[in-house]
Amino acid sequence: MKWRGRRGSSNIEDRRQSPMRTGGSLGIVGVLLVLGLGYVFGIDVTPFLQGQGLGGQSQIETGELTEADQRVGQFVSVALADTEEIWSDIFRTQVGRPYDPAVLVLFKGVTQSPCGNASGATGPFYCPADRKIYLDTNFFTTLERQMGAGGDFAAAYVVAHEVAHHVQNELGVLGQANRIRAQVSQEQSNQVSVRIELQADCYSGLWARLAQARFGSLERGDIAEAMNAAKQIGDDTIQRNAGQVPRPHTFTHGSSEQRQRWFAKGYETGDVRACDTFSTDQL
Numbered sequence: 064m065k066w067r068g069r070r071g072s073s074n075i076e077d078r079r080q081s082p083m084r085t086g087g088s089l090g091i092v093g094v095l096l097v098l099g100l101g102y103v104f105g106i107d108v109t110p111f112l113q114g115q116g117l118g119g120q121s122q123i124e125t126g127e128l129t130e131a132d133q134r135v136g137q138f139v140s141v142a143l144a145d146t147e148e149i150w151s152d153i154f155r156t157q158v159g160r161p162y163d164p165a166v167l168v169l170f171k172g173v174t175q176s177p178c179g180n181a182s183g184a185t186g187p188f189y190c191p192a193d194r195k196i197y198l199d200t201n202f203f204t205t206l207e208r209q210m211g212a213g214g215d216f217a218a219a220y221v222v223a224h225e226v227a228h229h230v231q232n233e234l235g236v237l238g239q240a241n242r243i244r245a246q247v248s249q250e251q252s253n254q255v256s257v258r259i260e261l262q263a264d265c266y267s268g269l270w271a272r273l274a275q276a277r278f279g280s281l282e283r284g285d286i287a288e289a290m291n292a293a294k295q296i297g298d299d300t301i302q303r304n305a306g307q308v309p310r311p312h313t314f315t316h317g318s319s320e321q322r323q324r325w326f327a328k329g330y331e332t333g334d335v336r337a338c339d340t341f342s343t344d345q346l
């Protein structure tokens with residue numbers, strides 16, 4: 064992705080220079096706290112963390128931000144700005160009202176949110192309660208080194224996916240889905256969650272296409288990086304990599320094949336209506 068020297072977003076809240084120390088390491092309990100809520104929309108790496116024994120790691124770092132920290136912050140900021148432009152356009156032309164962007168919180172190690180605490184290399188998540196995206200910038204390293212999804216556009220896809228949850232919140236989809244989830248069995252709740260997540264993947268693909276059309280920001284291999292990331296964070300792949308036999312009734316995000324297919328659908332059609340995962344039998 065071409066991002067150097069481009070405009071960044073003003074909706075970044077950088078908490079990385081003031082690490083929260085009082086709580087210390089929240090360990091695996093903290094990770095489960097945030098991901099186990101069910102009303103938080105993140106990249107669920109719980110089985111992966113359990114399998115790799117990474118859950119208890121606390122990565123609180125002190126001092127100045129390194130050059131690499133600053134670079135990843137700038138990258139996320141540009142990717143976020145790109146999503147703001149694209150979704151503003153879509154809202155104006157297709158929804159009929161202005162897009163109110165999310166705030167993206169950058170943190171390292173431990174942080175608090177109204178949706179729970181996050182620690183370790185917790186996957187990024189969106190908290191509807193404060194309309195903020197939470198992103199531990201170390202997650203990109205985990206994504207590349209432990210999960211096999213490297214490349215800057217894998218990271219951009221992650222940002223676009225979390226932004227998509229904010230879009231869903233703005234459109235009322237998240238609220239509706241959560242009301243349903245509160246009234247049904249765990250298994251049915253998981254199925255609703257999968258529809259939410261696949262729609263966010265479709266929106267990410269849609270964003271990639273429109274960003275390319277508008278900014279010409281994609282480079283050779285970018286879509287392949289996003290598709291590979293979609294594969295690596297599929298529930299079946301994550302469970303398999305954690306040494307488990309995939310159990311579809313526990314899936315909350317969709318299989319690798321589904322995540323790739325919905326991302327591709329958004330990218331190929333460029334049409335928001337093609338991302339209606341709620342009224343299809345063909346998930």
Ligand SMILES: [Zn+2]
Nearest residue numbers: 104105106260
């Ligand atoms: Zn998600």
